[in-house]
Amino acid sequence: MNLPSTTKVLVIGYVWPEPRSSAASGHVMQILETLLQQGWDITFSSPAGPGEHKADLAALGIREVPIELNNSSFDTFISELAPDIVLFDQFMMEEQFGWRVEQHCPRALRVLETSDLQSLRHARHQRLKDRLKLNPDQNDFSDLFAPALSDEYALMAQSDLAKREIAALYRCDLNLMISEVEIKLLTEQFGVPAQLLHWCPLMIDPPVAEPAAIAGRANFLSIGNFRHAPNWDAVLWLKTTIWPLIRQQLPQAQLHIYGAYTPPKATALNNAKEGFHIMNWAEDALQVMSAARVCLAPLRFGAGIKGKLVDAMLCGTPSVTTPVGAEGMHGRHAWPGAITQSAVDFANRAVALYNDEAQWQQARSAGYALLTERYPQSVHGPALTEKLRYCQENLEQLRVTNFTGSMLRHHSHKSTQYMAQWIEAKNRQPQETSDM
Incomplete structure (x- = not known):
């Protein structure tokens, strides 16, 4: 595969980054800064409204493009942009826009930035609620903090959220995982192929100045x-x-x-x-x-x-x-x-x-x-860009070996596509008026 001289990246964010408000946004910003260091052309889009503490992406040289859910205007936008890499920030964005990306830019590398496994977080929240119902004691939570990975799987596997989230992992060509524990959970318990996962933690170099004593x-x-x-x-x-x-x-x-x-x-x-x-x-x-x-x-x-x-x-x-x-x-x-x-x-x-x-x-x-x-960013940044380049160069073979992902895209994207088209058509209908 001949790679373009300047790689074009489209990021589809669940929200606009607010690095001073959340670690998840901070991680997204670290990824963006890593890609900017490569001289790549980046566009950030989101269906969300701007938050109170939104980062100024334009000041970094990143184009900001608002997009809409269930609207074919995105099809025109992505066709004209023709990105080489599409990065989904959180799995819900892959659910909403993945089928459109595949339809209009089938050769674009599809990457999911997970931040954390939401289904794991929700399962643990439910475990805490159950524990407090059975035992209101607020002191010792040692039983809560020591589940085996098989126990985590058993709790997660019952949820629709886990099915949706892990299906999105399969549908992408690469998934950026912030926690090695979550990689182990996915590979050992859910059977997700290791080649679909890349460890990309927070990327921070130690300070130069000595902090206060x-x-x-x-x-x-x-x-x-x-x-x-x-x-x-x-x-x-x-x-x-x-x-x-x-x-x-x-x-x-x-x-x-x-x-x-x-x-x-x-x-x-x-x-x-x-x-x-x-x-x-x-x-x-x-x-x-x-x-x-x-x-x-x-x-x-x-x-x-x-x-x-x-x-x-x-x-x-x-x-x-x-x-x-x-x-x-x-x-x-x-x-x-x-x-x-x-x-x-x-x-x-x-x-x-x-x-x-x-x-x-x-x-x-x-x-x-x-x-x-x-x-250290000096280690994880180059590792990330090297992995992205490898996946671009071997995209066809990676997709052939990921049959489960292909199967899920075939079925899930069709249903999502039809639902989105139905919603768009419904939204376009003129509002009925009544003289009553």
């Missing part, structure tokens, strides 16, 4: 987009159980909770007397992280890897989290802080890190080692 820092910090259910659940666990335990040992301790799109139910939790402060959105997340002494991330469910914890390492801020929070993030390396399974242990480890300078310094050093080993 412990003496120049104060307070605990928790951060995360409030629209993301795991983050809201973590705030509730902090409020009801963990923070009171920390305050018993540190009566003057202060916790600052930052997050985009703060709802009234979160603002209502603010209590200055308890040192529990809802701070809304952080204009500069790295700045507030660098000023904090310890980052708290008591995640009871979730998937993917956690941008807030990578930010903590980048800022030299030790963190306390759960096995879900640390999943897929540290490999064989020590965690830069503590991983706990109960509220009591979480509080004790947080207090110890806050008070013990030697322990705090050791955790900070572990964070730098982890960043250097697992997350």
